[in-house]
Amino acid sequence: MNPQPLITTTEAVDTAFYVIFGISGVALLGITVAVVYLAWRYSRKRYPTPLSQKDHNVWLEVTWTIIPSILVMVMFWYGWEGYLSLRRVPDNAIPVQGTARMWSWLFTYENGKTSDKLYVPVGQPVNVRLKSVDVLHAFYIPAFRVKRDTVPGMETYAWFVAEEPGSYDLFCAEYCGVAHSAMITTVEAIPAAEFAAWLEDKPVAADIGKALLQKHGCLGCHSLDGTPSVGPTFQGISGRQVNVVTNGESRTMTTDRDYLEKSILEPNADIVEGFPPAMPPYAGRIPAEDMTGILDYLMEAKGDEAQTEPASEEEPTSQSVQQPESLKEETDKPVDVPAVPAAPSDPVERGKALASQNGCLGCHSTDGTRKVGPSFKGLVGSERSVTKDGQSIKVQADTDYLIRAIREPGAEVTEGYPPAMPPYPGLSDDDIKAMQSWMETLK
Ligand code: HEC
Ligand code: HEC
Ligand SMILES: [Cu+2]
Known part of the structure; x- marks a missing residue:
């Protein structure tokens, strides 16, 4: 019940395995030798008629009952202890949400980043909370001796620790349909520092906003950290009172979304007091999508320091997912890791991420x-033969x-394919356009 000496899942399973294998090996050998010897020693040729009149021997029978019982109890003990180690998650395990679906895996980390390979830091236990969104699958990593069914409607978990860096196979071990065999990926065990960097390297909303400001050259005149520049700083820009000069008249305005938008599109309509009318108008120069990104960012902009912690409301700490002594998998609360990470700004990247997430x-x-x-390669723009209302037609x-x-x-x-694709009503036109831009790059 004490988590201190960490018994890895590999050690737990291997110990039980070798004990059972060893006992079975010795028993096989012993029994075979005894059978061969007795068959020879008391063969019919040597003794055509039995000599002994004994019909039982109490001590012999007691011995051959007790010794095997002890052996079986020993095997049970190692098996049980091993099982407990598999179900007892170390306190410091990092939670990762593992989602199984036809026919791929999706891993969501504490900060919302997702990946289709399971990235883990070397030497640190990882607790994969498992769920399936469709049918039965099974999470199986032979290298770490873990295998766990994922059952629709049920949360379960499997933990392990990768002690050596490397790439380990991760399979679905439950037949789940046509492309079951393709439901294979890897665990990428990388040094802890690299893992931390990998985890942070996600396009959080704030970074997208910043990248857009950079892209449109706003940061040449506006700082993010409070220092005045050619224009006012963006730090804490939303929701404050600002004195502006409109047509030579001074007035006070609230910097809400509309105000910010207008300040960017027509900066010379309302000039912030104390600043020169030096900002170029951006009307027609910023695509609507970028504008949304910029406004989202400015509405949230609390300054540079405040943006280092993008994690959302109630992230599970390792506290909330540790397993106490009892096995309580069915009553576990699901980890609230957000399913959808912040979208990358580049549509191609976004499309690629969407295809992988979905x-x-x-x-x-x-x-x-x-x-x-059909393959996505060469799909966009080609002519397709499809069956619509029982008619065969061609579409672009x-x-x-x-x-x-x-x-x-x-x-x-x-044509030529089964109607096996599930509908995705949740994908917006924008999402699909992003996927299209990504598909177009598949040449
Ligand atoms: C050439 C310098 C320059 C560039 C480039 C520039 N701005 Fe400005 N901006 C200013 C100046 C000067 C002001 C203050 C005078 C005014 O209101 O026009 C200002 C004002 C603003 C305001 C109102 C600020 C407040 O405190 O009310 C916003 C919002 C703004 N800029 C956003 C942007 C965005 C977004 C970009 C990039 C798309 C951008 N600016 C690019 C110089 C610039
Ligand atoms: C369970 C398997 C499955 C999944 C998951 C799936 N598809 Fe499909 N998809 C199919 C099959 C089978 C077809 C061909 C039959 C049809 O047109 O319905 C198809 C057809 C298509 C077509 C038309 C291709 C053509 O030849 O004209 C597009 C585009 C497409 N899928 C995109 C997607 C996107 C994007 C996703 C993820 C959001 C997705 N699919 C997920 C199985 C799947
Ligand atoms: Cu599967």
Whole structure:
């Protein structure tokens, strides 16, 4: 019950395995030798008629009952202890949400970052909270001796620690449909410092905002950290009172979203007092999407220091996921790791991330090979033969087609393929356009 001496899952399972294997080996050998010897020693040729009249021997029978019972209890003991070690998560384990779906894995880390490989720091226990969004799958990492079914509607977990850096196979070990065999990925064990860097290298909303400000050259005149520059600082810019000069008249305004938007599109309409009318108008120069990103950022901008901690409300600490002595997997609360991370700003990157997060790559390849569905390579812009209302027709794979194919795949089914694609009504036009830009890069 004491978590101190960490018994890894590998040690726990291997100990039980070798004990059982060893006992079985000795028993096999002993029994075989005894059978062969007795068959020879008391063969019919030597003794045509039995000599002994004994019909039992109490001590012999007691011995051959007690010794095997002890051996079986020893095997049980190691098996039970090993099982407890597998179910007892060390206090300092990092929680990761593992989602199984047809036919890929998705891992979500504490800060919302997601990946389709499971990245873990070397030497640090990791607790993978498992769930399935569709059918039965099984989370299986032979190298760490862990295997756990993921059952729709049930949260379970598996923990392990990678003691050596490396890449380890991770399988789905429960037949789950046509592309079950493709439901394979890896555990990437990397040094703790590298892992921390990898984890932070995610495009958090604040970074997207900053990148956009950089891209449009705003930071040449506006600081993020409170220092005045050519223009006012962006630190704490939203929701304050500002004195502006409008058509030569001084007035006070609140810096809400509309005000900020107008200050960017037509900066010379309201000039902030104390600053020169030096800002170029950006009307027509910033795409709507970027504008949204910039405004989102400015509305939140608390300054540079405040942005280092993007993690959301109630992140689970290692405290909340540790397993006490009892086995309480069924009553565990799910980890509230956000399912969708902040979107990267580059549409190609975003499209790629969306395809991976939504499990599209379980059924669609990116290199032209046929999987459950057609490959994404060369798809955009090509002519498709589809079956619609029982009629065979040809359609151009443009944006509208992609939107239809993804939101209601049953309506037009690509010829030569089963109508096996699930509908994705939750993907917005923008999401699909981002995926399209990514698909276009697959040449
Ligand atoms: C050439 C320098 C320059 C550039 C580039 C520039 N600005 Fe400005 N900006 C100013 C100046 C000077 C002011 C204050 C005078 C005014 O209100 O026009 C200002 C004012 C503003 C205000 C109102 C600030 C307040 O305190 O009410 C906002 C918001 C703003 N800029 C956003 C942006 C954004 C976003 C960009 C990039 C897309 C940008 N600026 C690019 C110089 C610049
Ligand atoms: C369970 C497997 C599966 C998943 C997951 C899946 N698809 Fe499909 N997809 C198919 C199959 C099968 C077809 C061909 C039959 C059809 O058109 O419905 C298809 C067809 C398509 C087509 C039309 C292709 C063509 O040849 O014209 C597009 C586009 C598409 N999928 C995009 C996606 C995207 C994007 C995702 C993720 C959001 C996704 N799919 C997830 C199985 C899948
Ligand atoms: Cu599976």
